[in-house]
Amino acid sequence: MAEKSRYILIADYVPIANKGEEAIIRGIEDMLQGDLPIEIGLFDNVKQPTYMDNVTVFPKDWIFRLQGKVWNSRRQRALQGLLISLQIRLGYYSKLRNLVSPSSQEYQPLREFFEKADLILVGHDGVFFVESCGIIHLAKKAGKRAGILGSGGKLLWYRRPYLGWLYRRTMKESDFCTFRDCYTYENMQQIIGKSDKLILGPDPAFAMQPARQETARRVLESYESYVAARKIGKQIVGVTVREKGIPYEHSFLNANPSEKRRVHAEFVAQVLDQLVRQRSAYIVFLPHSIEQDSNDVDVAHHLSEVMSSDPQSRIIIDKDLSPRVLKSVIRECDFLIGERAHSIIASVSVCTPFIALTNTKDCRTHGIIGQMCGCEELIIDMDAPDVEQTCEKVLNTFDNRANIRASLLRTSRTILNELEKISKVVKGEK
Numbered sequence: 297m298a299e300k301s302r303y304i305l306i307a308d309y310v311p312i313a314n315k316g317e318e319a320i321i322r323g324i325e326d327m328l329q330g331d332l333p334i335e336i337g338l339f340d341n342v343k344q345p346t347y348m349d350n351v352t353v354f355p356k357d358w359i360f361r362l363q364g365k366v367w368n369s370r371r372q373r374a375l376q377g378l379l380i381s382l383q384i385r386l387g388y389y390s391k392l393r394n395l396v397s398p399s400s401q402e403y404q405p406l407r408e409f410f411e412k413a414d415l416i417l418v419g420h421d422g423v424f425f426v427e428s429c430g431i432i433h434l435a436k437k438a439g440k441r442a443g444i445l446g447s448g449g450k451l452l453w454y455r456r457p458y459l460g461w462l463y464r465r466t467m468k469e470s471d472f473c474t475f476r477d478c479y480t481y482e483n484m485q486q487i488i489g490k491s492d493k494l495i496l497g498p499d500p501a502f503a504m505q506p507a508r509q510e511t512a513r514r515v516l517e518s519y520e521s522y523v524a525a526r527k528i529g530k531q532i533v534g535v536t537v538r539e540k541g542i543p544y545e546h547s548f549l550n551a552n553p554s555e556k557r558r559v560h561a562e563f564v565a566q567v568l569d570q571l572v573r574q575r576s577a578y579i580v581f582l583p584h585s586i587e588q589d590s591n592d593v594d595v596a597h598h599l600s601e602v603m604s605s606d607p608q609s610r611i612i613i614d615k616d617l618s619p620r621v622l623k624s625v626i627r628e629c630d631f632l633i634g635e636r637a638h639s640i641i642a643s644v645s646v647c648t649p650f651i652a653l654t655n656t657k658d659c660r661t662h663g664i665i666g667q668m669c670g671c672e673e674l675i676i677d678m679d680a681p682d683v684e685q686t687c688e689k690v691l692n693t694f695d696n697r698a699n700i701r702a703s704l705l706r707t708s709r710t711i712l713n714e715l716e717k718i719s720k721v722v723k724g725e726k
Contacts, residue, residue, distance in 0.1 A: 310339065312340050316501070317421065357391075416442035429462045443472035506646060533579050536635055564633075653676055654677060
């Protein structure tokens with residue numbers, strides 16, 4: 297007799313090629329793992345249902361009009377959100393109806409998955425839109441356990457009053473509402489008032505288990521210069537870099553926009569060159585996102601070309617590594633320089649000392665890593681950075697990594713305990 301499975305639908309747009317996004321999904325899987333294997337459903341840019349291990353990926357256009365779309369202006373996005381909100385208030389759910397009563401046979405696999413699912417989740421990462429509210433409502437009408445898990449981002453209800461009513465109904469209907477940073481948590485409190493249902497808790501990605509140590513070592517030891525560096529006792533510094541998103545877009549504000557890419561590369565290159573020259577570090581660039589329009593490997597090659605230290609002192613991993621393997625590789629590193637928030641989350645989880653590079657507009661990094669993890673002193677803002685001061689801070693932090701590692705050990709234990717409590721809430725356990 298075939299073993300039964302538990303079905304969980306994460307009803308969000310999840311660009312799974314981004315390893316940070318997949319880390320959240322795998323963290324949710326590990327959080328909610330019980331006696332039965334888990335089957336996960338989610339939505340991404342695919343043309344037909346696609347199967348990846350225990351994950352079924354449905355076309356996002358089957359139910360969403362707003363999630364994952366790029367609009368020409370904020371005004372267009374706001375107007376579309378207003379339209380969807382009014383339709384939901386009037387009981388018209390448009391494409392969302394494909395979850396419960398498909399408009400054609402094409403969507404039947406989605407309905408079947410929805411019917412099997414005993415848990416419906418929305419709001420992972422910074423994804424929480426008006427459509428998420430409609431999904432919660434339909435899930436509760438169908439008798440499902442449903443709620444928000446690990447959401448973040450700005451809730452612009454004060455600019456868009458129509459969202460207030462919708463959010464209040466959603467909070468009332470949800471079985472649980474967890475938010476991963478204080479900014480979103482406090483924002484939601486302003487909308488609905490204080491509620492025991494609202495929980496401020498760690499991002500589910502913290503719960504993702506890393507791959508076995510042997511797997512990470514096989515990846516690293518496939519590079520001869522890495523083996524040579526380890527043999528002579530060099531310290532391994534993992535690096536994640538990016539040229540997209542809030543950590544990049546709101547940095548180097550004094551730079552001419554046409555020169556920003558060059559300025560960013562030169563800044564980070566100088567920091568890494570100092571670690572190589574002053575601390576005999578060996579640099580390992582990690583591919584935390586391989587999306588077509590946001591490929592960390594391309595960024596790493598550009599930055600490496602700017603570096604002036606010995607090319608044998610660094611490698612660029614260009615393999616398509618799973619988030620579990622990436623987390624295990626970070627565990628093998630002695631230090632991490634990260635522009636990817638989820639590489640820092642992984643670093644905290646496996647107690648690898650780090651410096652996070654971002655800016656003051658990045659509520660995610662400051663909220664999760666700075667406030668929740670108590671690591672604000674390990675964040676460097678690049679709004680208008682001074683390279684000499686930055687290099688000095690990085691070197692001092694690198695030298696203090698033994699104390700930082702001990703502190704991260706305590707932090708990671710606390711986070712896992714909090715996630716265990718949240719998992720019981722999500723599953724409805726006492």
